[in-house]
Amino acid sequence: MYHLKLVKPMSAAVEGPTMVLVSRADLKLSKGKLAAQCAHAAVDCAMSAKRSAGRIYEKWKAGGARKIVVQCDTLDEMKRLYGEAQKANFVTTMIKDAGHTEIPTGTITVIGIGPAPRRSVDALTGDLKLVN
Amino acid sequence: MGIRSFIHRLTAPPIREYVPAGNYKLAIIVNTALKMKKGKIAAQAGHGAVSATLASNPALLDAWFSSGQAKVCLKGDDDKHLLELKKKAETANLPVVKILDAGRTQIPAGSLTVVAIGPALKEDLESITGDLKLL
Numbered sequence: 185m186y187h188l189k190l191v192k193p194m195s196a197a198v199e200g201p202t203m204v205l206v207s208r209a210d211l212k213l214s215k216g217k218l219a220a221q222c223a224h225a226a227v228d229c230a231m232s233a234k235r236s237a238g239r240i241y242e243k244w245k246a247g248g249a250r251k252i253v254v255q256c257d258t259l260d261e262m263k264r265l266y267g268e269a270q271k272a273n274f275v276t277t278m279i280k281d282a283g284h285t286e287i288p289t290g291t292i293t294v295i296g297i298g299p300a301p302r303r304s305v306d307a308l309t310g311d312l313k314l315v316n
Numbered sequence: 317m318g319i320r321s322f323i324h325r326l327t328a329p330p331i332r333e334y335v336p337a338g339n340y341k342l343a344i345i346v347n348t349a350l351k352m353k354k355g356k357i358a359a360q361a362g363h364g365a366v367s368a369t370l371a372s373n374p375a376l377l378d379a380w381f382s383s384g385q386a387k388v389c390l391k392g393d394d395d396k397h398l399l400e401l402k403k404k405a406e407t408a409n410l411p412v413v414k415i416l417d418a419g420r421t422q423i424p425a426g427s428l429t430v431v432a433i434g435p436a437l438k439e440d441l442e443s444i445t446g447d448l449k450l451l
Contacts, residue, residue, distance in 0.1 A: 207361065215354050216389035216451030219361035223344060223387050226362030227369050248418050251362045253355040282384060316354030 185264040200247035201240050201299040203229055204309045206265060208293065209255040217286050218294075218315070222253055223315055225296035233299050237275055254275045254312040259266035262295055268308055327399055331448045334340040338382040342368055342387045342434040343445045345401060349394035350423050360415060362431035367413045372435055376411075380445035398431045404444050405433045406442070 205222045207213070213221065230249075233241040244250070256262050269276045277296040283289030296303050317325075344361045346352075352360065365387060370379060380386075392398045398414070405412045413432050419425025432442060 203362075205358065207358070207423045215357055217355060219344065219346065219358045219389040219451060220387045222358035223342075223365035223389075224385060227365045227385065230366045247367060249363060250344070251359040253349070253358040253362075255355075315358065316353050 186225060199215055200250060200300045200302065201244035203296060203298040203300075204246065204305050205251060205253045206252060206262060206295050206297065206309065206312065207255045207315060208262060209257050209313075210259075211287060211291070211293065213286065214294065220231075221281065221293040222251075223243045224279045224288075225277055225294045226251060228279070228296065229275055229286055231279065233275045237299070238303075240299055253315050254309055255315050256312055259292060259307035262292065265294050265297070265308065268286065269295075272304065272308065274300045274305070321346075330374070334372055335375045335379050336437065337379070337382075338348050339438040340353065340376070340383045340386065340435045341438050341441055342380065342385075342432060343390060343441050344387060345390045345392040345398060345431045345433070345444065345445065345448065346451055347398055347427070347429050348451075350427060352422055352428060352429065356422050357389075360417070360429040363389075363415045364430040367415065368374060368411065368432040368434060371413055372411050376435055388445075389451040390445055391451050392431070392448065395428045398428055401433070401444060402431050408444060410434065410436045410440060410444070 187250050207218060207227050218272055266276060266278055274297050278292060279294045281291045344364045346357055402412050402414060413430060414440055415430040417427050417429045419422055
């Protein structure tokens with residue numbers, strides 16, 4: 185049993201489930217606001233994954249609960265991504281802001297996709313930029 | 317375990333802790349000395365929020381969800397400051413989690429990036445994090 189672990193391909197280490205949080209570049213949120221919105225999405229995704237996709241959720245948690253924050257340019261693009269993620273049967277969530285602070289009520293700020301296998305999320309969100 | 321206690325365990329409602337009504341909040345305090353980028357901060361805040369939710373009990377979670385899952389992100393100076401806040405929260409009996417980074421990207425492994433306090437009553441949080449600036 186032990187030596188089976190040793191011959192595991194290297195790629196297995198980087199193939200763990202990933203959660204991708206897609207934010208909107210055109211809203212120009214402040215650091216703290218973006219962080220809070222991403223936190224909302226992460227909690228939402230994790231809770232619904234715990235209910236609906238228990239195995240992948242456990243694997244995700246054991247692998248350090250990997251999260252990536254990326255950005256897309258427009259609302260339309262975000263909606264398209266959301267639709268495609270739902271079609272691909274990923275755990276998804278869409279965060280609408282309550283509008284207490286920086287932006288109007290009901291603005292869609294962040295969508296969360298996953299935890300899902302890294303390769304299959306990458307097919308969807310691989311060409312998006314990281315947030316700098 | 318006897319059959320009766322086994323059946324009891326299956327069917328009895330879970331014991332719920334009493335939590336006082338009010339506005340609940342989760343405070344996420346970010347280590348600004350590390351100079352992380354925006355996306356990194358957002359991801360770390362996500363880690364903090366998820367592990368705080370997983371660590372707290374169902375009654376508290378319900379109360380927090382029904383007050384709109386409120387979160388605030390605050391600035392902490394450095395490791396020492398964050399640990400000090402953590403200690404304060406622990407002595408005040410509030411739930412706290414700390415997040416250490418795995419160090420795959422921007423910063424060295426094991427650096428303390430985020431401390432999340434709560435979900436807790438707004439008034440209780442105020443006494444600990446009241447003098448911190450918004451991020």
